[in-house]
Amino acid sequence: GENVEQHPSTLSVQEGDSAVIKCTYSDSASNYFPWYKQELGKRPQLIIDIRSNVGEKKDQRIAVTLNKTAKHFSLHITETQPEDSAVYFCAATPRGANNLFFGTGTRLTVIP
């Protein structure tokens, strides 16, 4: 099955700085890559996703990039704010699969 690795496991940035979280996947057939944000004690929420026919996608301060050749994708958060503090999970799913394979999560702390 698919194996998703996520780095770093923890990340601290100053408010206003950028944060980058990276994930690699093993199955070249994977074609859908969502990112979920989980605030403390709450449910994971989808914040952005990208499909394999697109190299980059932006939504206000967040963006995701995908490199199919290298089999890695990244989440970029610009102008970070304290409310961005949360655990972020990347995921991947191969074509035809009925499951999301999640990374191990990155705990982002934005220091005011």
Next chain:
Amino acid sequence: DSGVTQTPKHLITATGQRVTLRCSPRSGDLSVYWYQQSLDQGLQFLIQYYNGEERAKGNILERFSAQQFPDLHSELNLSSLELGDSALYFCASSQREEPRISPLHFGNGTRLTVT
């Protein structure tokens, strides 16, 4: 609010006992997923149902079972509970069978504590 309803929110029980967790998907969603999240851990996929039928199975223990009913709600049954089963159990739903076609929306979870 995601529209996915999970009950109960909290459950405290003793080792060896059996519990049932319930999930009602968003209106119109046919797929239900169950995930287990232990303390400071990632999301471990347990099982998926689509329109009443099991479609995918992850690392689900034999002591655990699930089903999806005709009204599309789902139940996760955990038996012979052990201390290590203490975790947050999430249900997620989506419209279609494949996550790449329709995204997953998570409920608020059931926190299970086994003492």
